[in-house]
Amino acid sequence: IRETSTSDPAPRPQRRRVKLTHPDRLYWPDEGVTKEGLADYYTEVWRRIAPHITGRPLALLRGPDGIAGQTFFQKHAWKGLNPAITLVPDPAKPGEAPLVSINDLDGLIGLVQAAVLEIHPWGATLADWEHPDTLVMDLDPGEGVAWEAVITAAREVRERLQQAGLEPFVKTSGGKGLHVVAPLKPEADWPALKAFTKAMAVAMAADSPALYVATITKAKRRGRILIDYLRNQRGMTAVAPYSPRARPGAAVSMPLGWSELGPDIGPRHFTIGNTPARLAALDDDPWADFRAAAAPLKV
Numbered sequence: 001i002r003e004t005s006t007s008d009p010a011p012r013p014q015r016r017r018v019k020l021t022h023p024d025r026l027y028w029p030d031e032g033v034t035k036e037g038l039a040d041y042y043t044e045v046w047r048r049i050a051p052h053i054t055g056r057p058l059a060l061l062r063g064p065d066g067i068a069g070q071t072f073f074q075k076h077a078w079k080g081l082n083p084a085i086t087l088v089p090d091p092a093k094p095g096e097a098p099l100v101s102i103n104d105l106d107g108l109i110g111l112v113q114a115a116v117l118e119i120h121p122w123g124a125t126l127a128d129w130e131h132p133d134t135l136v137m138d139l140d141p142g143e144g145v146a147w148e149a150v151i152t153a154a155r156e157v158r159e160r161l162q163q164a165g166l167e168p169f170v171k172t173s174g175g176k177g178l179h180v181v182a183p184l185k186p187e188a189d190w191p192a193l194k195a196f197t198k199a200m201a202v203a204m205a206a207d208s209p210a211l212y213v214a215t216i217t218k219a220k221r222r223g224r225i226l227i228d229y230l231r232n233q234r235g236m237t238a239v240a241p242y243s244p245r246a247r248p249g250a251a252v253s254m255p256l257g258w259s260e261l262g263p264d265i266g267p268r269h270f271t272i273g274n275t276p277a278r279l280a281a282l283d284d285d286p287w288a289d290f291r292a293a294a295a296p297l298k299v
């Protein structure tokens with residue numbers, strides 16, 4: 001059953017119907033997180049992750065033997081997927097293999113069954129492929145950059161996006177950096193979003209060349225933060241809020257309140273293990289108004 005009620009866009013936790021084979025297979029061996037443990041985690045966070053991963057194309061990092069084995073990034077559907085997973089042809093790419101999408105918790109557990117370790121949604125929905133509804137500024141610290149400097153960069157991105165009339169939110173990447181994410185009314189097209197985010201990255205690098213770079217040239221990145229605007233292109237993705245990372249530590253990309261940014265919460269602070277306790281302890285979900293805060297990109 002699809003949950004499409006507009007009054008309750010975040011479906012409640014449900015009973016799982018998709019069967020897992022090899023539930024005891026270790027996906028994060030050092031943390032003891034098994035395939036079933038991953039399914040349990042997703043069931044727990046389903047209400048919060050659902051708005052970010054349903055109804056849009058997904059790229060997927062898979063690892064049938066967990067993070068210790070070989071992993072691969074897949075943008076297209078493959079054979080044998082659970083029927084709860086929807087295959088969606090890209091309207092602009094006739095003849096290509098379809099993309100993958102889910103509508104409900106069964107679809108998500110179907111992805112776990114297919115050994116998906118990370119979920120990377122598009123910044124556009126299936127209802128409107130050509131008009132992105134999410135902007136992501138990916139802050140990538142080069143070698144030797146202090147965490148405090150990454151926080152400063154996130155605050156600067158926040159201010160610039162606010163000046164453009166947008167409402168930015170922040171999350172850890174679960175890797176090395178932070179992602180500043182702004183919900184958009186899907187009006188501007190992909191080229192407009194890319195041009196806007198590129199101009200912002202280039203301006204930051206021009207204003208503070210000792211701190212920021214806007215190009216991916218490796219040599220220039222040491223000691224600086226790459227303002228990676230290239231997520232904002234058609235077909236490009238960024239890791240979903242609450243998605244785990246297929247790296248040691250079982251960190252997840254955690255939505256934060258702006259006031260939570262500080263030395264105590266590093267990019268890998270929140271994990272599959274400690275996320276349920278965080279969510280239980282939170283009085284207010286800092287991302288509760290995420291979709292409601294959508295504003296048009298003025299171009």
Ligand code: ATP
Binds near residue numbers: 138178
């Ligand atoms: P970090 O904080 O460590 O930078 P991140 O998730 O931001 O974590 P990046 O390397 O900055 O990692 O961003 C890579 C993004 O590019 C991923 O989030 C993913 O959506 C996308 N991507 C594209 N191709 C691949 C690939 N082959 N493997 C992994 N990610 C890929």
Ligand code: MN
Binds near residue numbers: 177228
């Ligand atoms: Mn990054």
Ligand code: MN
Binds near residue numbers: 140
């Ligand atoms: Mn990046």
